Amino acid sequence: MSAEGWFETAPEAAARAAIALAAAPGVALEHAPLTPFMDPRTAGAPGVAPLDPADWLVAAADHDAQMAARDALIAAMPDRVLAHDPAADAAAQELLELVIAHQSARGRLRAPGGAALRADGVRVPLEQGPPIAVAARLAQEDFVILDRPAGAAEHVLLSAAVCFPAHWTLAEKFRRPLVRIHRPVPGYEGELARRVQRLFDGVRAGRPLVRANWNFQSERALWTPVSEAEKMAAASAPCAPRAPERWLRVERQTILRLARSGAVVFAxxxxLSPIEALTPAQRRGLGRALAALGEEERAAKAGPALRAWAQAAEGSAPG
Known part of the structure; x- marks a missing residue:
C-alpha cells in the first residue's frame, strides 16, 4: 500500500520526530471555530450541506505547525500516510491542479515554475513525489480519492494522503468500498450507508458538499491511528478505564466531484481545541447533543466524565 518508488522509508527516529510535530502546541487552536454539535442538523450523520466552492479548503492560525507536521509525516512514513492505485493517476493529477489553483487564488501559495511557495515560506517541488502527496503538502486537508468502477455498487478508495487519521488506519481502507471503509462505525450499515452512497453518486462538479464529524480525545495529537481490531476490542469493553478527554477534535469533511475524471475527492x-476553549453556550449545546445521541454513538464520542462535565453546564447562566 505504500507509494513504491516515490519515497524511501526514513529511520525510526525520523518517524518519532514527525509524530511529535503532530502533537506540538501549534497544531491546536485556542478557540473552537467549528462546533457541529450546536445544531441538530449537523450534530449527527450525515449532516450534509451545500458548500460554496470558494470555501473548499480553509486555513487558520494552526497552519504553520500543521504543515510542518504534514511535511515530516509524508517524508518519514510514506507507507503509512500514502496509498495510491494507478487507476487513480488522472484523478490525482487533476486534484493537484485544483489545489494549486484554489490556494493560489486565495494568496496561500505562489507557484512560479516547478515549485510552490507556501504561506509559511516552505518551497514545495511540484514534480517531486506522487501528485496526491504534493497536494497534501499544499493544504491543511487530508485528501482521499474514491471512484465507482464500472458495474460496482459502491465507490472505492483508490488514492489518499492521510496525515491526521482520526482513529483509523489507511492500510485497512485502501482499495475498499464505502461500507467496508466505515467498519466498525456504529450504525453505519443500512440506511445511513445507502444515503452516503447516494451523496457520492449525486455530487456534481462545481457543487461540493460539506459536513463535520466530532469527538473528544485525551491528548493534543493529530496522528492517532487505531486499527479496526483495536476499536472492536475497545467497544467490547465499555467499562474499561478511559483517559480524561481534554481535547475537542472536529473534522470538516468536504465531498467534491472532479470535473475531468469524474472521481470524488473526500477532503x-x-x-483541535482544548475543551476549556468552549464557551458556556457551546458547552451547553454539547450536553444537549450528547444526550440526544444513541448510547453506542454517544459512547464513541465522549466518555462518562466528559458527558457529565458538558451536561452540568445546563444549570449555569447563559453565555
Missing part, C-alpha cells in the same frame, strides 16, 4: 480538515 478532511482537522481542528
Amino acid at each position: 478532511i480538515r482537522t481542528f
Whole structure:
C-alpha cells in the first residue's frame, strides 16, 4: 500500500520526530471555530450541506505547525500516510491542479515554475513525489480519492494522503468500498450507508458538499491511528478505564466531484481545541447533543466524565 518508488522509508527516529510535530502546541487552536454539535442538523450523520466552492479548503492560525507536521509525516512514513492505485493517476493529477489553483487564488501559495511557495515560506517541488502527496503538502486537508468502477455498487478508495487519521488506519481502507471503509462505525450499515452512497453518486462538479464529524480525545495529537481490531476490542469493553478527554477534535469533511475524471475527492480538515476553549453556550449545546445521541454513538464520542462535565453546564447562566 505504500507509494513504491516515490519515497524511501526514513529511520525510526525520523518517524518519532514527525509524530511529535503532530502533537506540538501549534497544531491546536485556542478557540473552537467549528462546533457541529450546536445544531441538530449537523450534530449527527450525515449532516450534509451545500458548500460554496470558494470555501473548499480553509486555513487558520494552526497552519504553520500543521504543515510542518504534514511535511515530516509524508517524508518519514510514506507507507503509512500514502496509498495510491494507478487507476487513480488522472484523478490525482487533476486534484493537484485544483489545489494549486484554489490556494493560489486565495494568496496561500505562489507557484512560479516547478515549485510552490507556501504561506509559511516552505518551497514545495511540484514534480517531486506522487501528485496526491504534493497536494497534501499544499493544504491543511487530508485528501482521499474514491471512484465507482464500472458495474460496482459502491465507490472505492483508490488514492489518499492521510496525515491526521482520526482513529483509523489507511492500510485497512485502501482499495475498499464505502461500507467496508466505515467498519466498525456504529450504525453505519443500512440506511445511513445507502444515503452516503447516494451523496457520492449525486455530487456534481462545481457543487461540493460539506459536513463535520466530532469527538473528544485525551491528548493534543493529530496522528492517532487505531486499527479496526483495536476499536472492536475497545467497544467490547465499555467499562474499561478511559483517559480524561481534554481535547475537542472536529473534522470538516468536504465531498467534491472532479470535473475531468469524474472521481470524488473526500477532503478532511482537522481542528483541535482544548475543551476549556468552549464557551458556556457551546458547552451547553454539547450536553444537549450528547444526550440526544444513541448510547453506542454517544459512547464513541465522549466518555462518562466528559458527558457529565458538558451536561452540568445546563444549570449555569447563559453565555
